[in-house]
Amino acid sequence: NAGVTQTPKFQVLKTGQSMTLQCAQDMNHNSMYWYRQDPGMGLRLIYYSASEGTTDKGEVPNGYNVSRLNKREFSLRLESAAPSQTSVYFCASSITGAGETEAFFGQGTRLTVV
Amino acid sequence: GESVGLHLPTLSVQEGDNSIINCAYSNSASDYFIWYKQESGKGPQFIIDIRSNMDKRQGQRVTVLLNKTVKHLSLQIAATQPGDSAVYFCAENLNTGFQKLVFGTGTRLLVSP
Numbered sequence: 001n002a003g004v005t006q007t008p009k010f011q012v013l014k015t016g017q018s019m020t021l022q023c024a025q026d027m028n029h030n031s032m033y034w035y036r037q038d039p040g041m042g043l044r045l046i047y048y049s050a051s052e053g054t055t056d057k058g059e060v061p062n063g064y065n066v067s068r069l070n071k072r073e074f075s076l077r078l079e080s081a082a083p084s085q086t087s088v089y090f091c092a093s094s095i096t097g098a099g100e101t102e103a104f105f106g107q108g109t110r111l112t113v114v
Numbered sequence: 115g116e117s118v119g120l121h122l123p124t125l126s127v128q129e130g131d132n133s134i135i136n137c138a139y140s141n142s143a144s145d146y147f148i149w150y151k152q153e154s155g156k157g158p159q160f161i162i163d164i165r166s167n168m169d170k171r172q173g174q175r176v177t178v179l180l181n182k183t184v185k186h187l188s189l190q191i192a193a194t195q196p197g198d199s200a201v202y203f204c205a206e207n208l209n210t211g212f213q214k215l216v217f218g219t220g221t222r223l224l225v226s227p
Contacts, residue, residue, distance in 0.1 A: 105157030
């Protein structure tokens with residue numbers, strides 16, 4: 001059982017480039033999330049999808065877009081990368097809302113914007 | 115404001131000791147709390163959770179205590195092992211519409227053999 005799979009694991013972008021981070025879960029979870037983690041800080045919610053077909057902004061959505069492609073997949077897109085977006089990005093999923101049950105996390109994508 | 119914080123950024127213990135990691139939360143309406151463990155290069159991993167109608171919950175070698183009066187959460191790890199070395203995060207559910215978790219900044223636990 002793979003759980004939550006993120007690709008790529010590492011990425012270096014130049015300022016202004018775009019890219020999409022992919023996330024897939026095989027646990028039949030309804031809800032999916034994207035977080036970013038900066039050094040010395042906790043995880044901050046970027047966007048979430050409560051269920052297939054819905055997406056909502058989290059705490060730090062500026063500079064990002066998301067797509068809930070189907071129940072399994074939830075992608076995060078950076079249209080014009082900025083150095084401030086250098087971070088480790090985590091995708092997570094849960095059966096319902098994160099507060100109902102535990103959220104399962106992927107291994108993370110380490111993104112550097114130069 | 116809405117925040118979750120930890121008192122000690124780094125905790126160093128000897129193998130076999132009991133460890134206590136503390137967390138303060140600010141939102142009195144939060145109704146669900148989780149402790150996560152994050153090892154280097156990995157995503158957070160669920161350890162234990164507790165709902166606001168409970169004061170204590172025990173798992174295997176771990177106990178979470180919730181004091182709603184002072185908005186304080188703690189994680190106790192019994193007989194700490196080197197494999198317990200990691201960063202530990204507490205997270206609270208703000209219970210504002212769709213339930214989202216707000217994470218604290220984390221405490222690094224270092225276990226010496």
